[in-house]
Amino acid sequence: MSESELIPPRRRALEHLLSRLGFKDAALLAQLRWDLLDQALIHPSLDSQRNNDRLELLGDSVLRILATEFLFESYPDLSVGELTAIRSDLISDAHLAELADLHGLERYLELGSSSQKDLAGRDRRLADAFEALLGSFYLSWGIHTLPNLHPWLDPYLRRRVEEWFQDPTRRNPKAALQELTQRLWGELPEYRLVAAEEHPPHFTVEVWGNGRCWGRGEGRSKKAAEMAAAAVAYGQLHSEEA
Amino acid sequence: MSESELIPPRRRALEHLLSRLGFKDAALLAQLRWDLLDQALIHPSLDSQRNNDRLELLGDSVLRILATEFLFESYPDLSVGELTAIRSDLISDAHLAELADLHGLERYLELGSSSQKDLAGRDRRLADAFEALLGSFYLSWGIHTLPNLHPWLDPYLRRRVEEWFQDPTRRNPKAALQELTQRLWGELPEYRLVAAEEHPPHFTVEVWGNGRCWGRGEGRSKKAAEMAAAAVAYGQLHSEEA
Numbered sequence: 223m224s225e226s227e228l229i230p231p232r233r234r235a236l237e238h239l240l241s242r243l244g245f246k247d248a249a250l251l252a253q254l255r256w257d258l259l260d261q262a263l264i265h266p267s268l269d270s271q272r273n274n275d276r277l278e279l280l281g282d283s284v285l286r287i288l289a290t291e292f293l294f295e296s297y298p299d300l301s302v303g304e305l306t307a308i309r310s311d312l313i314s315d316a317h318l319a320e321l322a323d324l325h326g327l328e329r330y331l332e333l334g335s336s337s338q339k340d341l342a343g344r345d346r347r348l349a350d351a352f353e354a355l356l357g358s359f360y361l362s363w364g365i366h367t368l369p370n371l372h373p374w375l376d377p378y379l380r381r382r383v384e385e386w387f388q389d390p391t392r393r394n395p396k397a398a399l400q401e402l403t404q405r406l407w408g409e410l411p412e413y414r415l416v417a418a419e420e421h422p423p424h425f426t427v428e429v430w431g432n433g434r435c436w437g438r439g440e441g442r443s444k445k446a447a448e449m450a451a452a453a454v455a456y457g458q459l460h461s462e463e464a
Numbered sequence: 465m466s467e468s469e470l471i472p473p474r475r476r477a478l479e480h481l482l483s484r485l486g487f488k489d490a491a492l493l494a495q496l497r498w499d500l501l502d503q504a505l506i507h508p509s510l511d512s513q514r515n516n517d518r519l520e521l522l523g524d525s526v527l528r529i530l531a532t533e534f535l536f537e538s539y540p541d542l543s544v545g546e547l548t549a550i551r552s553d554l555i556s557d558a559h560l561a562e563l564a565d566l567h568g569l570e571r572y573l574e575l576g577s578s579s580q581k582d583l584a585g586r587d588r589r590l591a592d593a594f595e596a597l598l599g600s601f602y603l604s605w606g607i608h609t610l611p612n613l614h615p616w617l618d619p620y621l622r623r624r625v626e627e628w629f630q631d632p633t634r635r636n637p638k639a640a641l642q643e644l645t646q647r648l649w650g651e652l653p654e655y656r657l658v659a660a661e662e663h664p665p666h667f668t669v670e671v672w673g674n675g676r677c678w679g680r681g682e683g684r685s686k687k688a689a690e691m692a693a694a695a696v697a698y699g700q701l702h703s704e705e706a
Contacts (some may be wrong), residue, residue, distance in 0.1 A: 244616055260690070275544040279551075283525075285531040287609060290525040292621045295568075302517040309521075310627055333573055352586055358612060366610040367529060368602060378566070382559055414505055457666045 228256055232273075236260060255362045259276030262354035265347055274354035281336075281357030285313055286301035287367065288356075308320050315422060318349035327351055345424055402459055403431045411436075411455065413448050429455045470498055478502060481572050499602045504596035505569075507589055509576030516596035523599030527555055529609065530598070557664065560591035569593055588664060637694035644701055645673045653678075653697065655690050671697045 228236075228450075238261055245251065258277065289312045293305055303323050311317060322328065328344075328359070337343065366372060391398040396411075401422040403411045409431065417426035428435045429448040436458050439450025465569050467567065470478075480499055500519065508515040529553045535547055542550070551558060563571065570586075573593050579585065606616060633640040636654075645653045651673060658675040658680075660670035670677045681692025 229496070230518055247612075251611060276547065279544055279547055280536060281530055283529045284610065287525045287529045288613060288617055289621060291608060292614070292618050293625070294522060296618070296622065297625065302521055305518065307634070308625055311634065312621055312624055313626055321620055328468055359613060363612060364609050365607070366533060367606045367637055368526065370489075370492060371530060371598075371601060374539070375530055376534050377530060379554055379565055380538065384541065384556055386553055392549070392553065399494075446581075451553060 228260055232260060236263075239327075241327070243325055248252045248382045253362055255358060257360040258361050259355070261334060262358040263330045263351055265331060265333045265337055265351070267337035268332050269334075272355075274351060277354035277357035277361075279357070281353035281355065282313075284356045284360045285353055291311055314347050315349035319345035322348035322352045327355070342420065355410075373388060373411070382383065390423045391456050393452065395449055395456055399452040399456045399459070400427070402456060404445060406459070407432045411452070413451065415444065415447075418444070429456070431459075470502055474502060477572060478505075481567070481569075485567055492573065492605065495604055497600060500603050501597070504600040505572045505574060505593055507573060507575045507579055507593070510574050510580035511576075516593060516599075519591045519599035519603075521599070522602060523595035523597065524555075526598045526602045526606070527560075529596055540552070548647055552675035557587050557591035560585035560594040562592045564590035569597070584662065590698035633695065633698050637691050637698055641671070641694040641698045643699070644698060648701070649674045657686065659688075660686070669693045673697070673701075 229391050233256060236256060240246075240251065240254070240259075245254075246399065261272060262274045262277045262281075264273045266275050275333075287308075293300065293312075295308060296307075299303075312429070327348060333347070337347065377428075384433055386392045403409055412430045412431060414428045415425065416428050418424075423442050424440065425442070425444045425447040426438065426440050427444065428438045429451040430436065437451045437454030439447045439452070439454060441447035441450055472499075475498060478498060482488075482493065482496070482501075485494075503514060503565070504516045504519045504523075506515045508517050520702065531551055534552060536540065536555075539547075539550075551695070569590060574587065575589070582605075628634045641653050641690060645651055656670045656672060657667065658670050659666075661667075664696045665684050666682065666683070667686045667689040668680065668681050669680050669686065670690075671693040672678065679693045679696030681689045683689035683692055
């Protein structure tokens with residue numbers, strides 16, 4: 223979606239948001255990717271394709287470096303334990319939702335009807351939107367923090383990504399584990415949910431086979447926890463078998 | 465410690481490392497903070513004061529933004545699930561230890577005698593040193609990725625940090641919980657270790673009082689897991705009491 227396609231009421235609403243946030247410099251606003259700002263404020267419950275999930279992933283890294291820079295520059299005497307604890311607090315959903323509320327972000331966030339009723343998920347939604355907002359700012363205004371490091375580091379990262387794509391256990395640990403347990407014992411792995419918390423969502427799953435537990439995994443969804451457990455179990459089984 | 469204090473053999477060793485890494489540009493090397501590069505390669509087991517733990521904390525954020533930039537720019541079509549999984553892999557201890565080994569980092573890393581025998585901790589040590597190396601590069605060569613965002617975001621971050629310092633449950637959740645349970649029930653909270661893995665270290669602790677479990681926490685050390693559990697329990701008890 224190009225910038226010109228933003229419908230005028232949405233564009234005006236976003237201009238209003240930027241002004242509330244305090245960004246009034248004309249040169250800065252001219253560089254802003256309004257289409258990405260719009261996308262940062264679309265929750266996945268409204269649109270499974272064009273939404274803020276990727277911008278949130280980017281914004282999470284952006285926020286972390288911004289918070290770390292701030293702590294190193296403003297509080298040079300903190301211990302590493304304090305730095306760790308404070309940074310966790312700064313980047314927590316609770317804090318980000320507070321910042322989102324401070325700027326009235328909720329009224330600009332477009333939700334599907336299912337999420338509108340999910341009051342318990344509100345903090346997470348606002349925190350995600352705040353991170354996505356930072357992601358859209360990064361793509362509009364950001365520069366590489368270490369431009370001379372990319373030519374050095376990127377080839378190593380690229381090699382690892384290519385390996386990842388070629389490794390079935392990384393791409394799909396559940397499928398790889400299933401194939402292995404069927405070959406070894408003629409049975410499917412069994413996933414047992416051992417803990418589930420709703421707010422914030424946190425699931426712990428064990429995977430069992432041949433009478434014992436081979437791995438445990440955690441994640442924000444049951445599926446993510448199963449994937450993590452399967453990856454552990456695959457590694458365990460593979461090394462015992464070798 | 466200023467640059468001039470680096471003893472000549474160490475300085476020569478670090479110059480050799482930089483050359484192995486491929487950094488040969490004279491202008492870049494002239495900007496390098498050799499004292500910080502030295503510190504990045506001192507494990508906490510050698511020196512509890514001057515070591516790489518803070519640089520590692522910084523480098524962790526630096527690596528995350530570098531890896532995220534790389535993935536967004538080189539693989540624009542990945543799904544958010546793939547991006548998440550691949551980024552976790554890129555920043556994993558296993559991968560960083562591999563990169564450290566590729567450049568022979570171990571011979572430059574100064575260890576205490578206890579760690580020299582700890583072979584199982586080798587990957588973690590090398591991964592930490594690699595992150596600390598990136599932290600020292602950031603302090604030598606890095607620039608703010610979003611310079612215009614700091615004046616906006618920093619005051620909010622500062623307010624939260626000041627709140628953190630004034631809140632005893634954040635600074636010391638175990639002490640705050642103990643005070644609360646003693647007041648409510650005249651007893652100390654009981655910490656139960658429910659899971660412990662050594663490699664990599666991962667501990668799960670529950671905290672009990674008045675006949676039930678009030679919180680569960682996880683961490684890289686037993687103490688960190690207890691702190692996390694105490695923070696959960698304090699919040700739980702505090703809200704039930706209110």
